[in-house]
Amino acid sequence: MQETIQFQLNGKAVRLDVDSDRMLLWVLRTDLGLTGAKFGCGEGYCGACTVLVNNEAVRSCQTPVKTVKGKTVVTIEGLSMSGLHPLQEAFIKHDATQCGFCTPGMVMTAYSLLLTNPKPSQKEILNAMEGNLCRCGSHTRVLQAIQTAAASAKAGVRK
Amino acid sequence: MSEPNDSKTPVVDEIQASATLNRREFLKLLGGGIIVFVTVGDAEALFQEQARRGGIGYPADFNAYLRIGQNGRVTCFTGKIEQGQGPMTALPQMLAEDLEVPLDSVDIILGDTDLCPWDMGTFGSQCIRAFGPVLRAAAAEARVVLTELASEKLKVPADELQAKDGTIFVIKNPASRVTYAELAQGKTIERHVTVKPPLKKPAEFKVIGKPQLKREAKDKITGKAQYAGDIRLPGMLYARVLRPPAHGAKLKKMDSGEATKLGGVQVIQDGDLIAALHPYPDVAGAALALIKADYDLPETGLDDKNIFDHLMKNAPPPGKPVAEGGNLAEGAKLAATSFDETYLNSYVAHSTIETHTALVDFKDGKATVWASTQAPFRLKDEIAQTLGIPSQNVHVIMPFVGAGFGGKTRNTQAVQAARLAKLVGKPVQVAWTREDEFFNDTFRPAAIVKIKSGITNSGQIVFWDYEVMYAGNRSSEQFYSIPHHRTVARGDWGGGAPSAHPFDVGAWRAPGSNTNVFARESQIDIMAAKAGIDPLEFRMMNLTDKRMQRILKAVADKFGWSPAKAPSGRGVGVSCADYNGTYVAAMAEVSVDKSSGRIQVKRAVCSHDSGVAVNPEGMALQIEGCLTMGMGYALTEEVHFKGRQILDLNFDSYQIPRYSWLPKIETVIIDSPELPISGGGEPAIINMGAVIANAIFDATGARLFQLPMTPERVKAALK
Numbered sequence: 001m002q003e004t005i006q007f008q009l010n011g012k013a014v015r016l017d018v019d020s021d022r023m024l025l026w027v028l029r030t031d032l033g034l035t036g037a038k039f040g041c042g043e044g045y046c047g048a049c050t051v052l053v054n055n056e057a058v059r060s061c062q063t064p065v066k067t068v069k070g071k072t073v074v075t076i077e078g079l080s081m082s083g084l085h086p087l088q089e090a091f092i093k094h095d096a097t098q099c100g101f102c103t104p105g106m107v108m109t110a111y112s113l114l115l116t117n118p119k120p121s122q123k124e125i126l127n128a129m130e131g132n133l134c135r136c137g138s139h140t141r142v143l144q145a146i147q148t149a150a151a152s153a154k155a156g157v158r159k
Numbered sequence: 160m161s162e163p164n165d166s167k168t169p170v171v172d173e174i175q176a177s178a179t180l181n182r183r184e185f186l187k188l189l190g191g192g193i194i195v196f197v198t199v200g201d202a203e204a205l206f207q208e209q210a211r212r213g214g215i216g217y218p219a220d221f222n223a224y225l226r227i228g229q230n231g232r233v234t235c236f237t238g239k240i241e242q243g244q245g246p247m248t249a250l251p252q253m254l255a256e257d258l259e260v261p262l263d264s265v266d267i268i269l270g271d272t273d274l275c276p277w278d279m280g281t282f283g284s285q286c287i288r289a290f291g292p293v294l295r296a297a298a299a300e301a302r303v304v305l306t307e308l309a310s311e312k313l314k315v316p317a318d319e320l321q322a323k324d325g326t327i328f329v330i331k332n333p334a335s336r337v338t339y340a341e342l343a344q345g346k347t348i349e350r351h352v353t354v355k356p357p358l359k360k361p362a363e364f365k366v367i368g369k370p371q372l373k374r375e376a377k378d379k380i381t382g383k384a385q386y387a388g389d390i391r392l393p394g395m396l397y398a399r400v401l402r403p404p405a406h407g408a409k410l411k412k413m414d415s416g417e418a419t420k421l422g423g424v425q426v427i428q429d430g431d432l433i434a435a436l437h438p439y440p441d442v443a444g445a446a447l448a449l450i451k452a453d454y455d456l457p458e459t460g461l462d463d464k465n466i467f468d469h470l471m472k473n474a475p476p477p478g479k480p481v482a483e484g485g486n487l488a489e490g491a492k493l494a495a496t497s498f499d500e501t502y503l504n505s506y507v508a509h510s511t512i513e514t515h516t517a518l519v520d521f522k523d524g525k526a527t528v529w530a531s532t533q534a535p536f537r538l539k540d541e542i543a544q545t546l547g548i549p550s551q552n553v554h555v556i557m558p559f560v561g562a563g564f565g566g567k568t569r570n571t572q573a574v575q576a577a578r579l580a581k582l583v584g585k586p587v588q589v590a591w592t593r594e595d596e597f598f599n600d601t602f603r604p605a606a607i608v609k610i611k612s613g614i615t616n617s618g619q620i621v622f623w624d625y626e627v628m629y630a631g632n633r634s635s636e637q638f639y640s641i642p643h644h645r646t647v648a649r650g651d652w653g654g655g656a657p658s659a660h661p662f663d664v665g666a667w668r669a670p671g672s673n674t675n676v677f678a679r680e681s682q683i684d685i686m687a688a689k690a691g692i693d694p695l696e697f698r699m700m701n702l703t704d705k706r707m708q709r710i711l712k713a714v715a716d717k718f719g720w721s722p723a724k725a726p727s728g729r730g731v732g733v734s735c736a737d738y739n740g741t742y743v744a745a746m747a748e749v750s751v752d753k754s755s756g757r758i759q760v761k762r763a764v765c766s767h768d769s770g771v772a773v774n775p776e777g778m779a780l781q782i783e784g785c786l787t788m789g790m791g792y793a794l795t796e797e798v799h800f801k802g803r804q805i806l807d808l809n810f811d812s813y814q815i816p817r818y819s820w821l822p823k824i825e826t827v828i829i830d831s832p833e834l835p836i837s838g839g840g841e842p843a844i845i846n847m848g849a850v851i852a853n854a855i856f857d858a859t860g861a862r863l864f865q866l867p868m869t870p871e872r873v874k875a876a877l878k
Contacts, residue, residue, distance in 0.1 A: 019442075022439070025441075026439060030438075036382020041593040042592055042593055042809075043593070097373060099242055099243030099560065099561045101513040101559075101561030104380075126819055133817060134512070135510060136562055136788070137785065137786070138787075140821065
């Protein structure tokens with residue numbers, strides 16, 4: 001259904017005239033020009049499209065845009081608006097990317113974890129990341145990066 | 160919105176690429192400065208090859224070059240592409256080493272077909288092994304040129320000068336110096352190297368061998384890095400392509416009436432290509448779902464269970480033996496115990512997280528292409544052919560590639576985008592859905608290995624009769640000290656007999672080697688167990704190759720291997736291999752859930768010797784990636800099919816490794832500085848089938864002969 005949708009996107013108010021049944025991923029990538037969230041599987045199996053809605057990691061390919069009305073959406077682009085987040089710095093330090101295509105989703109899922117659980121155990125990290133697929137096999141480094149970020153006092157919500 | 164590829168090519172803003180250029184124009188295009196061309200091999204033959212390919216738009220009698228700009232920055236140009244394996248970081252190290260410049264003054268442009276020297280494609284772990292030496296030669300020659308210029312400027316003989324950190328100084332009076340930037344001022348100097356200039360020796364390395372973090376990491380962790388699907392052009396349309404229900408399905412009729420009722424949707428039918436296009440990709444997808452199409456389905460009677468019988472019956476004849484020595488009949492007489500085993504592996508998908516994607520902008524007889532491809536120069540020719548334009552009118556620009564592993568050597572999606580762009584007169588992006596990706600993939604071929612072998616009572620291997628079908632000969636040649644042996648390959652990894660497979664097959668990370676090493680190293684383990692000898696000791700006593708013994712010892716030391724004959728109940732295994740000159744050995748520890756048949760890899764350790772690791776950090780990451788990815792083909796990855804219909808079309812049924820699988824991974828990188836630098840993107844994956852199979856045997860006494868070692872197959876083997 002065509003309607004006007006308003007929400008907070010990376011700290012700014014967004015007002016869109018859009019078919020509100022369309023998925024958030026495509027509205028972000030096409031209408032709003034934010035291509036950081038990736039299309040990987042279209043069914044919510046891979047996590048490459050992960051963004052935060054009200055601080056919770058969601059699969060944007062499975063999230064109709066009407067469901068984010070009045071909510072707060074953060075994408076990978078929003079995470080580093082005022083400098084790199086400690087999680088991103090940790091990804092660099094641990095060389096935790098290879099092809100990098102799954103990386104935005106990985107970072108956002110990890111960010112969401114640290115928001116609710118700033119000091120996760122290894123098992124909690126693995127559980128939280130389980131739905132994010134990486135074909136290159138950077139899992140070990142991503143785990144280390146999340147552990148490093150968790151150990152940093154600065155990790156957490158960026159206002 | 161940022162311009163296409165701005166995060167990718169930091170230095171090309173001053174370089175506007177265009178069509179056919181003579182050498183003078185080309186040099187001008189590069190922006191002046193000192194440009195050194197290197198031709199390795201037969202220059203005339205290279206030139207003929209380029210001419211045969213219809214010209215490439217710029218002078219072609221070289222296969223590498225670099226530029227020292229008037230600002231002192233150095234640019235290297237390579238036809239290779241970055242897909243996560245690290246050439247963007249390691250190649251500048253090789254250049255900086257021989258040119259004597261700070262690493263952070265080096266820029267790299269990859270895969271741009273208007274700017275970079277022609278390249279066959281990025282596969283086979285060849286960025287460092289094959290392209291690296293050519294780049295180093297260009298760098299070394301540039302240093303010679305700069306030294307000559309400095310000699311003129313400083314009025315000091317060249318042999319009294321030394322180059323360091325982008326500066327040349329008088330050895331006896333270091334205050335007398337001139338920078339490369341100063342030397343390049345106002346000059347356009349072109350040099351050709353045909354005789355190899357002296358390269359630095361490994362003992363002199365300052366940059367090569369020093370760990371470097373990925374130079375594009377920041378772009379990748381902020382979402383700024385652009386992939387083919389992230390490029391936007393004004394007026395572009397997104398296409399979704401109709402996928403038939405099975406390979407070889409013949410379209411009977413098609414009704415797109417409902418689809419075109421969606422506002423702004425165009426449905427295009429061009430022969431076998433049917434697509435819905437729209438300014439929004441998801442609306443194009445919704446429209447495609449409304450197209451009704453009826454097909455005649457081919458019937459083959461084949462499926463993923465009976466395929467091996469079919470393949471064996473249709474196997475191509477053996478070629479010339481890969482290796483042979485002694486006399487197999489004599490060897491058989493010497494054997495106290497003989498073994499005759501057959502090993503199978505299923506079709507495996509590439510399943511990169513980025514699907515095949517391309518954007519083609521075709522106007523005024525010229526095409527610009529952004530594509531997820533491992534072979535931009537091949538793509539250039541394919542697009543030219545598709546559009547009926549000269550090759551030099553096609554410009555392929557390389558965004559980052561969301562991994563390839565061999566799957567993105569085929570450019571079907573870009574050809575589809577070109578056909579559609581021509582028909583609709585607008586830029587068109589084709590991005591395959593996950594289902595398209597599985598369906599159109601060129602799977603790693605199902606393959607069969609038969610090995611007959613024998614040992615003496617003391618555990619000496621005396622004969623080895625090896626036949627591989629459909630996987631090809633890579634890593635098939637055994638390296639043990641066996642007096643009577645023969646290795647034969649029937650068909651290559653490209654599929655062998657084209658009609659034998661129900662769909663297309665192709666190269667998959669370390670093509671052929673995963674099949675061959677699984678078979679060989681399983682057979683070695685079977686013999687060790689029968690001989691009652693620890694599997695590491697059994698390998699050592701049958702080896703005379705000192706480098707292989709060293710790589711085994713390195714992994715054993717790291718792992719803390721304690722000798723025992725298998726099955727010891729501990730669940731530990733070993734495997735070793737040679738991949739195009741890179742030696743790798745692996746050890747693993749597994750646990751086996753006997754009721755479910757599920758395997759958990761608890762530890763994986765890999766030792767790796769590729770001559771010299773140019774970037775040990777990147778190398779360790781490649782090894783870890785190989786071990787992680789390799790657990791997939793070892794344990795779960797298998798394409799199910801019925802007839803020519805693919806049954807696994809997404810990650811729900813096709814299971815690739817994920818976080819819960821993660822073992823403790825350790826790597827040992829050892830150098831053989833006396834040997835040429837070899838590749839690191841693939842080798843470490845090739846032990847994973849055997850090392851896990853051998854560890855399962857050690858845990859349970861059950862031997863698995865087929866990959867993947869699914870819970871069902873493990874349970875069957877345990878009975």
